[in-house]
Amino acid sequence: MTPHRRGFLATLALLVALGLSGCATPQPLEPRELRYSAPMEQTFSEAVALMMEQGYVIRHADLTLGRAEASLARWPGYRIQLQVSEAPGGSLVSVSALRGSQPIPPYVLDPWLVELQAKLGELP
Amino acid sequence: MKAIPLSITCLLALAGCQTVPDRLPQAEPAPAAACYFPTDPSGQGDTLSVVTDSIDVLEAWGFALETTDTELGLVSASREQELIGYYDRYDYDYGYGSGFRLFGGFGIGRGVGIGVGGSFGPAFGQQPVEVERVSLLARDGHLRISRDIRRFDHLGELRESYSASNDDFCRRFQETFEQTTSTQGAS
Numbered sequence: 344m345t346p347h348r349r350g351f352l353a354t355l356a357l358l359v360a361l362g363l364s365g366c367a368t369p370q371p372l373e374p375r376e377l378r379y380s381a382p383m384e385q386t387f388s389e390a391v392a393l394m395m396e397q398g399y400v401i402r403h404a405d406l407t408l409g410r411a412e413a414s415l416a417r418w419p420g421y422r423i424q425l426q427v428s429e430a431p432g433g434s435l436v437s438v439s440a441l442r443g444s445q446p447i448p449p450y451v452l453d454p455w456l457v458e459l460q461a462k463l464g465e466l467p
Numbered sequence: 468m469k470a471i472p473l474s475i476t477c478l479l480a481l482a483g484c485q486t487v488p489d490r491l492p493q494a495e496p497a498p499a500a501a502c503y504f505p506t507d508p509s510g511q512g513d514t515l516s517v518v519t520d521s522i523d524v525l526e527a528w529g530f531a532l533e534t535t536d537t538e539l540g541l542v543s544a545s546r547e548q549e550l551i552g553y554y555d556r557y558d559y560d561y562g563y564g565s566g567f568r569l570f571g572g573f574g575i576g577r578g579v580g581i582g583v584g585g586s587f588g589p590a591f592g593q594q595p596v597e598v599e600r601v602s603l604l605a606r607d608g609h610l611r612i613s614r615d616i617r618r619f620d621h622l623g624e625l626r627e628s629y630s631a632s633n634d635d636f637c638r639r640f641q642e643t644f645e646q647t648t649s650t651q652g653a654s
Contacts, residue, residue, distance in 0.1 A: 355474065388539055392604055395613045396503075398494020398630045401602035406539040413602075416615035416628040417492055440491060447487065454490040 372439050374426070375449040377456040380433040381463045383409060387427040389462050390436060393455075394423060419443035494613075498632035502612040504641050506605060506648075514540040517605040520651070524643050530601065540605035549594040550618065593621045599631070610644070612637050 379386050384406060391404055391411055399413035399421075409428055415421040419442060426437040436456065440447040460466050506517045518540055522532065530544035601614045614636055617628040 352470065352473075355470065388606060391539065391541065392606060392611060395602060395604055395611050396498065397491075398498050398613055398615075398632055400600045400613050400615050401541060401543050401604070402600075403534050403543070404536050404539060404541050406536055414615075415492060415494060416617060416630050417494070418628065420625075420628065421492060423491070442488070447491070451488060451490055 372424075372441070372446045373449045374424075374437040374439040375452040375456060376435060376437045377460070378430055378433060378435050379460065379463055379465060381465065383427055383429045383434040386434040386436060386459075386463065387411070387425075390425055390427065390459055393459055393462055394425075399423065421447075494630035494632065498613055498630075499634035499637055501634050501637035501641060502614075502632045504610055504637075505608055506610045506644075507608050514605045516648075517610060518542055518603075520647050521603050521605070521610065521640075521644060523647055524640065525601065525603075527643075530599075533600075541602065543600070543602040545598060545600040547596050547598050550597050551594065553595040553597075553618065553620075593623075595620050595626075612640060 381389070387406055387409055391401060391413075394411070394413045395401060397415075399415050402412045402414055404411035409426060411423075411425040413423045413425070415423075422441045424439050424441075428435050428437070436459065438452050438456065439449075440452060457466075507513065515537055518535070518537055521542055522535070522544075525532070525542065525544045528546070530546045532542065532544050534543045535541060596619050598617045598619065599614065600617075601612065604611045612632060614631045614633075615629065616631045618626045620626050
């Protein structure tokens with residue numbers, strides 16, 4: 344084996360190791376937020392209904408707290424955490440999701456927030 | 468060139484890590500149409516009576532309540548049942564359900580040796596279980612149902628999980644629910 348080939352293989356192995364370590368690093372759970380002009384109670388109840396419509400089973404929900412947790416039984420298991428709070432002139436929805444034990448990147452949640460907007464009749 | 472198959476293997480391994488969906492997944496197939504039905508044709512809009520009636524139905528079916536929110540009109544419940552003789556159809560070479568295994572071997576080298584070993588596998592009482600979870604939402608004179616089923620093996624490991632908001636369950640629920648309300652209305 345030439346030194347050149349050996350060097351190439353070593354670099355390749357190093358790259359693979361780096362790439363794999365990227366998979367294993369736990370990322371923090373990042374919520375995505377959007378403001379709605381509907382009152383908090385209406386937004387919350389519409390959000391819970393939307394999750395159920397998509398087949399999620401609600402594990403916990405409390406209107407007073409504005410918190411809900413739902414899960415979807417598709418491999419490897421998905422979980423949504425929802426927090427709706429009062430905001431000046433409407434409500435603020437903060438949503439985060441897990442796929443198995445890995446957090447889902449926040450941009451993936453955008454279509455869901457837009458769908459909630461459509462449900463509330465607030466699409467621009 | 469040995470590097471090409473090697474790099475292909477690495478690419479495949481890495482591809483497994485990178486499967487992030489582009490949007491939040493939904494149940495496939497989507498919940499059946501029967502999982503959303505009107506509850507009060509008269510239009511009185513009493514969420515509380517819908518919630519209590521559905522709790523009656525769920526409890527009669529052996530569900531245990533997990534969480535409720537009467538203000539929201541939400542009920543979440545689950546029931547467990549032991550699966551007798553369950554085996555995973557994707558992994559059936561492991562002998563599920565049999566508690567005792569025997570193995571052994573013998574060798575002839577310089578002399579003869581025979582060895583036999585036994586092992587008691589999972590103890591009794593650790594049956595595989597099926598957990599069924601249901602959530603109901605009474606809202607705007609309608610009731611919405613979502614449901615899933617998960618199966619755990621005798622080691623408590625998740626084997627199967629799927630969304631089960633199907634036509635059969637929702638239709639049966641709707642029928643029983645309507646019977647409950649009509650008998651209560653008559654009395």
